[in-house]
Amino acid sequence: MSELDKFAPSPLTPLPQVGEGNEVKKLKVATTSLAGCFGCHMSFLDIDERLLELVKLVEFDRSPLTDIKHCGPCDIGIIEGGLCNAENVHVLREFRANCKILIALGACAVNGGLPAQRNHLSLATILEEVYHAQHGLVDGFIPNDPELPLPLDRVHPIHEVVKVDYFIPGCPPSGDAIWKVLTDLLAGREPELGHGLIHYD
Numbered sequence: 001m002s003e004l005d006k007f008a009p010s011p012l013t014p015l016p017q018v019g020e021g022n023e024v025k026k027l028k029v030a031t032t033s034l035a036g037c038f039g040c041h042m043s044f045l046d047i048d049e050r051l052l053e054l055v056k057l058v059e060f061d062r063s064p065l066t067d068i069k070h071c072g073p074c075d076i077g078i079i080e081g082g083l084c085n086a087e088n089v090h091v092l093r094e095f096r097a098n099c100k101i102l103i104a105l106g107a108c109a110v111n112g113g114l115p116a117q118r119n120h121l122s123l124a125t126i127l128e129e130v131y132h133a134q135h136g137l138v139d140g141f142i143p144n145d146p147e148l149p150l151p152l153d154r155v156h157p158i159h160e161v162v163k164v165d166y167f168i169p170g171c172p173p174s175g176d177a178i179w180k181v182l183t184d185l186l187a188g189r190e191p192e193l194g195h196g197l198i199h200y201d
């Protein structure tokens, strides 16, 4: 049995349309960074002045923009980063349980990205190298405080644990790509990235 077998996927429900009738109902959006570098969130901010348009249409729930600590019921959840420890899995499951639509943002969420480069070494080898053998360490030891999240043996992309609705590749994806996907969803369209917006590097 793999270390991820215990994380069963959860069912999806469709996103409600914005602007039904005469009222514009704000959609709730949550974002988080798991095993990532926050570069994808920085790219999110690259939508620049369009953020002002966005906040007319959405309300942010858990996000580095709000500092809310737990994800409540949301229409769209955006995940940066893959899964390298038990806390990442817990947060991802909380997002999947609360978000009608879940988006994997960036290479780390899509396929593990840079953190997954550790996957060709054993976790024991990595911990030994970092906490015992690293040049310049004095009295190094492997941290074992029970408050620390347990590391996983491998770094996993998020689709290995939960159902993901949309993937935005790139390291990071451009602000324009993020804007296109969000505005497509807000308008009730199937998101589509053309050649100018989709890239994998």
Ligand code: SF4
Residues within 6 Å of the ligand: 035, 036, 037, 038, 039, 040, 080, 081, 105, 106, 107, 108, 109, 113, 114, 170, 171, 172, 173
């Ligand atoms: S995809 Fe790139 S920019 Fe985004 S979190 Fe991973 S390393 Fe950072």
